[in-house]
Amino acid sequence: MKKIQLTTMLLILCAYVGKAQVKDISFTVSPAAEYTWWDDKAGFEDNVMVGGKLGFGFGEFIELRGIYLQSLDQKTDFSNFGITGFNPTLFDAQDVTISRYGGEFKANFGTKGIKPYFTLGAGVQNIDLDTSGDYEQVYASLGLGVKFNLTKRIVFALEAKNTTYKFNSGASLLSNGDKADFAVTDADFGSERLSNWSAQGSLQFYLGGRKPGTLSDLDKAYLQNFKGGFKGLQWVIEPSLAYVNFAGESLYKDTYMLGAYAGLDLNEYIGIRAFYFQATENEEISTNFDKMAMYGGEFRARLNDGNGVTPFLTLGGGYLSTSDNYVSAPNESGLFSNVEGGEFAMGGLGLNIPLGKNVLITAAARAMITSGEDAKDIATTDDIQTHFFYNAGIKFTLGKKSKAPSAVYKENLDRELTAQDEVNNKKIDQLKKEYQSKINILNKDLKLAYETKDVDKAVEILEEKKQVEEALSEVKQVEKVHVKTIQQPVASVTTLDTITSTNKEVITPKIATVSNPLEEKSRLIQMTPVEFESLIDRILKNVDNENPVPAKIEETKSIQLENNLTPQDQKIEQLNNRIQLLEKLLLQINAKQGTSNNIQENNTPNKDERVQGMNSTILNKLDDLNRNNNSNDKKNQTNNRKTVIVSPNQNNDGKTVVSTINDKGEIIYTSTLKEGNLLTYKNSSLLAGFNYGGASTFNLGLRLHYAIGKTKLEFVPEAYYGVGEANAWAVSANVIYPINLKNDNFEPYLGAGLGFGDLVDGITGYYNVILGAKLPFIHKNLYFDYTTRNSFDYNQFAIGYTLKF
Numbered sequence: 001m002k003k004i005q006l007t008t009m010l011l012i013l014c015a016y017v018g019k020a021q022v023k024d025i026s027f028t029v030s031p032a033a034e035y036t037w038w039d040d041k042a043g044f045e046d047n048v049m050v051g052g053k054l055g056f057g058f059g060e061f062i063e064l065r066g067i068y069l070q071s072l073d074q075k076t077d078f079s080n081f082g083i084t085g086f087n088p089t090l091f092d093a094q095d096v097t098i099s100r101y102g103g104e105f106k107a108n109f110g111t112k113g114i115k116p117y118f119t120l121g122a123g124v125q126n127i128d129l130d131t132s133g134d135y136e137q138v139y140a141s142l143g144l145g146v147k148f149n150l151t152k153r154i155v156f157a158l159e160a161k162n163t164t165y166k167f168n169s170g171a172s173l174l175s176n177g178d179k180a181d182f183a184v185t186d187a188d189f190g191s192e193r194l195s196n197w198s199a200q201g202s203l204q205f206y207l208g209g210r211k212p213g214t215l216s217d218l219d220k221a222y223l224q225n226f227k228g229g230f231k232g233l234q235w236v237i238e239p240s241l242a243y244v245n246f247a248g249e250s251l252y253k254d255t256y257m258l259g260a261y262a263g264l265d266l267n268e269y270i271g272i273r274a275f276y277f278q279a280t281e282n283e284e285i286s287t288n289f290d291k292m293a294m295y296g297g298e299f300r301a302r303l304n305d306g307n308g309v310t311p312f313l314t315l316g317g318g319y320l321s322t323s324d325n326y327v328s329a330p331n332e333s334g335l336f337s338n339v340e341g342g343e344f345a346m347g348g349l350g351l352n353i354p355l356g357k358n359v360l361i362t363a364a365a366r367a368m369i370t371s372g373e374d375a376k377d378i379a380t381t382d383d384i385q386t387h388f389f390y391n392a393g394i395k396f397t398l399g400k401k402s403k404a405p406s407a408v409y410k411e412n413l414d415r416e417l418t419a420q421d422e423v424n425n426k427k428i429d430q431l432k433k434e435y436q437s438k439i440n441i442l443n444k445d446l447k448l449a450y451e452t453k454d455v456d457k458a459v460e461i462l463e464e465k466k467q468v469e470e471a472l473s474e475v476k477q478v479e480k481v482h483v484k485t486i487q488q489p490v491a492s493v494t495t496l497d498t499i500t501s502t503n504k505e506v507i508t509p510k511i512a513t514v515s516n517p518l519e520e521k522s523r524l525i526q527m528t529p530v531e532f533e534s535l536i537d538r539i540l541k542n543v544d545n546e547n548p549v550p551a552k553i554e555e556t557k558s559i560q561l562e563n564n565l566t567p568q569d570q571k572i573e574q575l576n577n578r579i580q581l582l583e584k585l586l587l588q589i590n591a592k593q594g595t596s597n598n599i600q601e602n603n604t605p606n607k608d609e610r611v612q613g614m615n616s617t618i619l620n621k622l623d624d625l626n627r628n629n630n631s632n633d634k635k636n637q638t639n640n641r642k643t644v645i646v647s648p649n650q651n652n653d654g655k656t657v658v659s660t661i662n663d664k665g666e667i668i669y670t671s672t673l674k675e676g677n678l679l680t681y682k683n684s685s686l687l688a689g690f691n692y693g694g695a696s697t698f699n700l701g702l703r704l705h706y707a708i709g710k711t712k713l714e715f716v717p718e719a720y721y722g723v724g725e726a727n728a729w730a731v732s733a734n735v736i737y738p739i740n741l742k743n744d745n746f747e748p749y750l751g752a753g754l755g756f757g758d759l760v761d762g763i764t765g766y767y768n769v770i771l772g773a774k775l776p777f778i779h780k781n782l783y784f785d786y787t788t789r790n791s792f793d794y795n796q797f798a799i800g801y802t803l804k805f
Contacts, residue, residue: 026057027207028065031721033729034161034200038077042194043169045077048763049098049198050721050729055106057206058301062270063106064315067123071098072727072758076173083170085182092175095130100139103315103347105299108147117157119143122317122345124369124384125165127172135172136384137371138343139165140317143200150704151681155204164195166342166371203702203719234265238362240393241285242277247385250370251328251339252320255279255290263297265397271300275318291326294318298346310352314366317345344370346389363392428475435472439465446583450623455615456744459590462583532614536621539581579625586618679706679715685783687720689798694760697722699796712738716751730757730789734770745777749785759794766790 030053038044050072055065075093078086102123109116121141128134145159170189179185238261246252259277266272274297279290296318303311321341328339350364368387442465449458527535589611682705691697701720708715714736722728732755739748751770756763772785781802788795 028053028055028057028063028204029207030054030065030157030202030204031719032069032200032202034069034198036163036196036198038196039194040080040082041169041192042167042196043076043078043081043173044096044098045075045093047074048072048758049100051100053104053202053204055104058269061108062301063108064299064301064313065104065106067100067102067104067121069100071096072729073762074098078170078174078178081170083182083184085184087181090178090181092178094132094173094175096173097126097128097130099126099128100124102139102345104141105315114146114148116144116146117159119145119159119161122315124345127167129173131175133172135167137165137167138317138345138369138384139163140343140345145200147204150203151684153206154684154704155206157200157202157204159200159202161198161200162195163198164193166191166193168192169194235263235398236265236271236273236395237262237398238273238393238395240277240362240391242389242391244279244368245388245390246329247387250385250387251331251337252292252387253290253327253329254283255292256283256285257294258285258287258289260393269302271302273298273300273316291323292321292341294320294344296344296346300350302352308354312350312352312364313348314350314364315347317343320344320370342370344368348389352395358397360395361392362395363390365390431475432472435468435475438468439472442468447626450619450626453616453619455586455590455612455619458619459587462587466587529610529613532617535585536582536617539578539585575625575628579622582618582622582625586615586622589614589618678709681705682707682714683802685781685800685802687718687798687800689796690724691722691728691794691796693792693794695725695728697724697726697728697760699728699798701798703800705802708735714738716753718753718755726760728757728759730755730759730766732757732766732768734768736770745775747774747776749773751785755789759789766794 031050032052033048033050035046035048037046048071049069051067051069053065053067055063057063074096076096077093078091079088100123102121104119104121106117106119119141121143123139125137125139126134127136141161141163143159143161145157147155147157150156168189168191170184171186174182174184240258240260242257242259243255244252244257245254257277257279259275261273261275263271263273274295276295277293279292280286281288281290296316298314298316300312300314303313319341320343322339324338326339328336330336346366346368348364348366350362353361355361366389368389370385370387442461446458446461446465449461685703685705687699687701687703689699691699699720699722701718703716703718706715707713716734716736717732718734719731720729732753734751734753736749736751739750741748749770749772751772752768753770754765754767756765758764759766766789768787768789770785770787772783774783776782779801783800783802784798785800786795786797
């Protein structure tokens with residue numbers, strides 16, 4: 001019932017956040033695994049827990065997450081507990097399942113490279129012995145970790161974490177037989193504060209909102225507030241009246257409490273609070289105080305920008321303190337007893353109602369979780385109890401109000417404008433050089449595809465080249481807009497990002513623009529071979545320059561050469577125009593937006609053969625034109641006596657400067673090329689399959705695919721989790737080599753790697769061999785493979801699907 005209540009509250013929170021600032025708030029999903037070194041007094045062997053986290057990212061720096069973790073094949077262990085009469089040969093280890101669920105606050109630092117972070121969490125830990133009891137405790141955790149981006153929206157994190165809770169391990173986990181063998185009783189043990197260290201690894205997926213590593217408006221507000229020390233923060237004090245409705249099983253009495261919250265609002269969204277409350281007597285509002293107090297801290301996240309009525313969520317915890325004179329509620333026998341204090345975790349929803357500029361009414365309802373004594377069964381000392389805490393008060397804010405994110409970069413305009421213009425110019429110049437360098441590389445690959453008559457590769461490169469050319473055109477358009485902006489300044493700091501986001505107009509090349517590639521493809525395929533050859537001839541004779549498709553074959557226009565070009569340059573320009581037109585024609589014939597079933601064609605029974613014939617004709621012509629172009633280009637370079645000098649960049653940033661000089665020693669062009677990385681991310685893929693050998697399991701996994709330098713090899717780290725006859729998990733690093741059969745329907749590959757995991761019989765290392773194939777005849781993103789681990793001890797058949805990111 002308690003889990004249902006907590007789940008319901010979490011769903012309500014999700015609904016509120018879903019309506020919040022979408023551009024600043026992202027949804028996060030994070031599968032995780034951790035290895036725990038248990039306290040000697042915990043009574044457990046060191047082992048692995050697996051699970052996941054769901055939550056929300058408030059910009060780049062702040063996150064809130066819900067957590068669930070569960071142990072794998074956990075057993076009790078009292079070898080280092082310190083029992084005087086302990087005998088390992090007599091000890092009967094019991095199977096136990098440990099699970100944790102709760103909440104976690106995460107603060108990230110930095111946006112580039114390896115980024116550190118820390119976490120603060122609290123929740124409920126459940127210990128379930130297979131042969132006897134089921135125990136629950138409140139836990140608290142503190143972690144410190146580092147993370148780095150695998151892709152724009154996938155982050156890998158490593159974290160060292162300390163988890164603490166209070167538990168009587170000896171009385172609860174030792175069997176009656178063990179207690180008799182070791183000559184101990186429950187009276188020999190007591191509840192102790194246990195501290196456990198663990199190492200956690202996780203993959204975090206960011207869905208919606210901003211991309212990791214980019215600054216949203218919310219992030220800019222954070223940074224602006226901290227630039228001047230504390231002058232951008234608001235100090236807050238909230239005198240408050242509270243009422244605590246303790247659970248019926250609790251020995252605490254329902255009570256009113258007086259106290260206050262005090263803390264900081266970091267900006268319109270985020271705040272931190274410390275609190276102290278003192279109970280009053282006889283469940284009345286008065287200044288006669290009882291012998292019970294509570295204190296702690298909490299994190300607050302407002303769900304809109306702070307204008308008008310504002311909902312907020314809270315996550316925190318603290319300590320409930322009682323003195324020796326505190327009179328408890330009567331237990332089941334009508335007796336009173338001393339009740340010790342203890343930790344609690346707390347979370348809930350609240351509402352702010354403004355009364356003025358710096359004054360507002362605040363109220364909230366929170367679920368408060370403790371582990372304490374059960375009034376109906378005083379022997380059960382480790383039971384979770386859920387109470388409800390209600391409060392209302394007045395919030396006073398001191399100091400200058402945090403600026404709205406939309407106004408953060410409107411300050412200091414005159415001082416920053418000149419510097420920003422210079423930065424923008426450098427960005428524009430850098431982008432132009434990078435895009436041009438990419439186009440040059442693609443042109444080389446394209447010529448190779450023409451020579452080898454590889455149609456699919458040529459079409460793929462042409463599509464990529466088209467995207468890069470459009471991006472280069474957009475950058476040039478941005479450059480024009482930026483120049484106008486500098487000449488006519490606007491009332492805001494102009495950045496390249498804002499120009500790009502507001503200016504969506506793109507300069508498109510004057511090569512033919514096809515509104516419906518499928519329709520044009522259909523018309524081309526319906527042409528007879530003689531008509532198609534005639535079309536090619538007309539292109540080569542500079543006819544039909546504007547659009548080489550049959551629908552507009554009557555619209556002809558000769559190529560207009562610039563008057564200031566030399567005869568040799570005019571030849572090269574003419575060849576380039578012909579090449580561009582043939583490449584456009586090749587793209588139209590091999591348009592990928594749909595299948596042949598979408599095109600209604602008559603009298604074309606041998607359409608595939610006809611398309612292959614058309615492709616062959618075009619590739620032959622393109623190959624000839626490129627050879628002529630290369631020959632003319634070399635002659636032109638010889639005549640102009642140009643020299644290319646390649647030198648390292650003085651900034652030592654892993655780039656190379658390429659300079660072109662003429663026969664007078666003057667630099668006429670420079671460009672900057674990035675050096676290739678050893679590993680380059682390509683994509684990710686999901687896989688599903690089954691395993692036989694050891695135990696039959698259904699496996700779900702994730703692979704990341706990286707290119708290794710300029711080779712054909714791929715580096716493929718993989719992780720999967722299996723369920724079935726037993727739970728299994730594994731992590732491995734593989735290298736895959738594609739086998740080129742020149743078959744468009746079947747692309748096989750071989751792979752090998754090393755890994756470790758629990759493959760049914762406990763955690764072990766293994767080696768594996770992979771045999772598989774991509775299956776484009778079914779779907780271009782689909783593959784199938786077989787993996788054998790440790791020479792056929794474990795065997796996996798899996799189907800994978802490549803993701804776009």
